[in-house]
Amino acid sequence: MSDSLRLALVGCGRIAYYHAKAIQSIDRIEITAAIDPKNEVAKALGQEYDVDAFTSIEAAASAVHFDAVDIMVPHDLHELLTEQALSLGKHVLLEKPIAQDLDSAERVLAIGAAAKQAFMVGENSEYWPDVVSVGRLITDGAIGRVIAAQAAFETKFDPLWYPGMRPWRFDLKRTGGGVVIDGGAHWIRPLRLWLGEIDAVTGTTGRPIKGMDGESLAQALLRFKSGLVASFLALTSPGSLSDIPWFRVMGTEGELLIRGGFDAGGVELYDDDHPEGKPIEGTHGYFHSFKPELEDFAALVLDGKPLLAEPEKALGEMRTALALYRSAQSGSWESVWR
Numbered sequence: 001m002s003d004s005l006r007l008a009l010v011g012c013g014r015i016a017y018y019h020a021k022a023i024q025s026i027d028r029i030e031i032t033a034a035i036d037p038k039n040e041v042a043k044a045l046g047q048e049y050d051v052d053a054f055t056s057i058e059a060a061a062s063a064v065h066f067d068a069v070d071i072m073v074p075h076d077l078h079e080l081l082t083e084q085a086l087s088l089g090k091h092v093l094l095e096k097p098i099a100q101d102l103d104s105a106e107r108v109l110a111i112g113a114a115a116k117q118a119f120m121v122g123e124n125s126e127y128w129p130d131v132v133s134v135g136r137l138i139t140d141g142a143i144g145r146v147i148a149a150q151a152a153f154e155t156k157f158d159p160l161w162y163p164g165m166r167p168w169r170f171d172l173k174r175t176g177g178g179v180v181i182d183g184g185a186h187w188i189r190p191l192r193l194w195l196g197e198i199d200a201v202t203g204t205t206g207r208p209i210k211g212m213d214g215e216s217l218a219q220a221l222l223r224f225k226s227g228l229v230a231s232f233l234a235l236t237s238p239g240s241l242s243d244i245p246w247f248r249v250m251g252t253e254g255e256l257l258i259r260g261g262f263d264a265g266g267v268e269l270y271d272d273d274h275p276e277g278k279p280i281e282g283t284h285g286y287f288h289s290f291k292p293e294l295e296d297f298a299a300l301v302l303d304g305k306p307l308l309a310e311p312e313k314a315l316g317e318m319r320t321a322l323a324l325y326r327s328a329q330s331g332s333w334e335s336v337w338r
């Protein structure tokens with residue numbers, strides 16, 4: 001078995017650059033192709049990382065050698081490109097959400113389960129150092145018994161994530177939803193890691209971003225099977241935002257807090273010994289989650305090591321989003337796993 005994973009990046013938008021940057025610090029992964037239906041977009045990434053550019057997986061496979069693909073494309077293309085890559089004998093890392101709707105997601109998971117190749121659905125918040133640190137502190141009893149939590153995903157509208165005259169993220173048929181099914185999923189996974197599985201959701205949605213079919217605002221309560229309840233806010237705002245904590249986890253003996261920060265961030269512990277807060281040492285920042293995610297995929301392919309999170313786990317974030325959407329229509333609590 002090879003000791004290096006040759007990887008083609010499929011979808012060369014903004015997120016691909018974060019993946020590529022992380023790969024540069026991983027000895028076991030080598031980028032060998034940039035693939036995007038927009039040739040100029042593929043070429044731009046290819047030039048930066050000195051690899052050939054292609055407009056399809058098939059064209060790349062016939063010209064250069066790669067073992068696996070990292071699929072980072074609009075949600076409605078996930079099923080098609082996963083099937084194409086696996087049929088060509090390539091291992092697949094598919095970025096969340098699994099697909100744009102539940103039927104397509106179930107087909108993607110079935111295709112992945114039946115394939116001989118490795119298949120992973122990437123949810124990088126599983127590897128987010130701040131999230132991992134909070135989970136460890138909870139397990140160690142740093143705040144006693146968990147009694148509640150809050151998660152707040154807030155970003156100012158950034159055209160770099162919404163390129164073009166009619167960004168694909170504005171099209172409900174392509175996305176399956178708005179900020180909750182997309183970026184908000186990164187805030188739902190940590191809550192599931194800390195509090196267990198979500199049972200039901202009640203919430204509302206709004207559309208402060210003009211022209212966007214899906215919601216750009218959601219506020220909800222998430223009820224867990226344990227009986228715990230967490231509040232959840234997802235917002236892409238047309239205006240500037242204040243600096244509020246991204247996460248709070250409250251316990252019988254204190255509280256853990258994650259400060260917002262894509263490149264930095266930080267975890268703080270509040271208890272009787274540290275009423276003003278104690279910073280927890282370690283690596284911090286959302287963008288530090290991509291390296292361990294890609295390392296986990298490489299270990300699956302090269303070593304046969306089980307993933308930290310199986311592909312099916314990503315159904316939790318998707319079903320939570322869909323339950324929230326139903327609740328916004330019904331005005332009632334909606335089951336996540338109905």
